[in-house]
Amino acid sequence: MSTLTATAAQRQALLDLQDLDTEIDRAKAALNRLRTDEEFAQAKKDAADLAEQLAAAEGARREADRDAAEASEKAAATRAHRDRTRNRLHAGGGSHKELEAMMHEAQTLEGLLAEHDQAALEAMQAADAAAGKVTAVQERKAAVEASGRARAAHLKQEGQRITEHGRSLAARRAEAAAGLPAEIVARYEKVRSRNGGIGAGRLEGNRSSASGTPLSPAEIERLRALPEDALAECPETGALLVRV
Template identity: 35%
Template sequence: MGDRTLQEDPLNVALADQWRLLDLQALDTRIDQLAHRRRTLPETATIAELAVRRDQVRDLLVAAETEDSDIARDQTKAEADVDQVRQRAERDQKRLDAGQVSSPKELESLQHEIASLAKRQADLEDAVLEIMERREAAQARIAELTAERDRIAADLERTEAALAAATAEIDAETEKVGGERATLAGGLPGELVALYEKVRASSNGLGAAALRRGRCEGCRMELSTTDLNKVRATPEDEVVRCEECRRILVRVADSGL
């Protein structure tokens, strides 16, 4: 069906049915509002933000655990080095204490080695302490990230439950309004509903609007005197369209005619 104008292809529908078309529009507007509300529930954005942070924390936690594992290997090696030096120093000290070295040159060499081993052991023990401090910091970071991961998981669970509840509420109302809409549309002339649906699809969801006090409530434009006179001269059962926005224009009690 092509677009109808005031002058061509008139569609004649009882004025009462035209009024009911405004009720149909109100139900469709409500359904659109519910759909928009469902798409823009704040919980949806919150869940997306929490999911991003959860993934960030997961990656940071993996990195922290990897660092801790690397430091643990460094600590094990450093402690083994300390043990090795300590055992060697103990063997040398036992030889010295037991008087097993008689040569002055060998004695001097042994004493020098014991002193060198003592310095080496002290340096290695300092290195172990530094590694232990690094590992303590890494483990504190792991604990912090683990706690944050658990908080995020709890927040996600609560928010997802809230989203499910809000969505269920909206869906229930949408189903109720949809049922009312189907009943109302089923009682209207098919040709009127078809025209309404076509106009609505190309007019941001608004297919019919009231003519109130000389103004189209669809585009909010005041009709010119010429257009008002055309509407005034049109039989009440003939469907008229706004010359500005092309929506179905329904004449109501205070249309200003």
């Protein structure tokens, strides 16, 4: 592969191009992180789970309310029956045998009424508990949804900020690329595409910023021997190296 040459301004433009592409890649990665934000995703999942819990709690409340209504009606019917029997008993009349039967019925109804009143009380307590659970789930759901909305607003604002920054970077990148010969840009893009986003770097002392590792003395000597305007290549990554 032929050695490329570049003026001092072009070498700086190449380094600027790499720096800008690195920033653009970071901006893209940041946008991707926003799109897959774990906190927002968890808030959505929690809200969906709570919606299911709320539906189940409301169903349980309706059933508890029906049970409480039925138990109350049953207790009320038994109380009315007992009261009628009492009134007949207090009114007197009838044979001794009939009075004894009414007394027995009244006693039976008293016991039955106590059972029905207790059942009605327990049913009402169960209904109150079911209603309380609905309220608790509603409050938790509202809090999670509010948190999700706040997170979504933050992500939108952050996304807009990053997008604007990305547009600024893209404009600066176009300017940097315009200051370079087409063959240098083509070589840079080719290396960058196969090298994880690194197409150019600096040779500072004995270290290549493209690979992040020091070069051997023999490699350093070879690179230093190149003409001043020549663009070196990182022996490990193939990236264009600007000697500084």
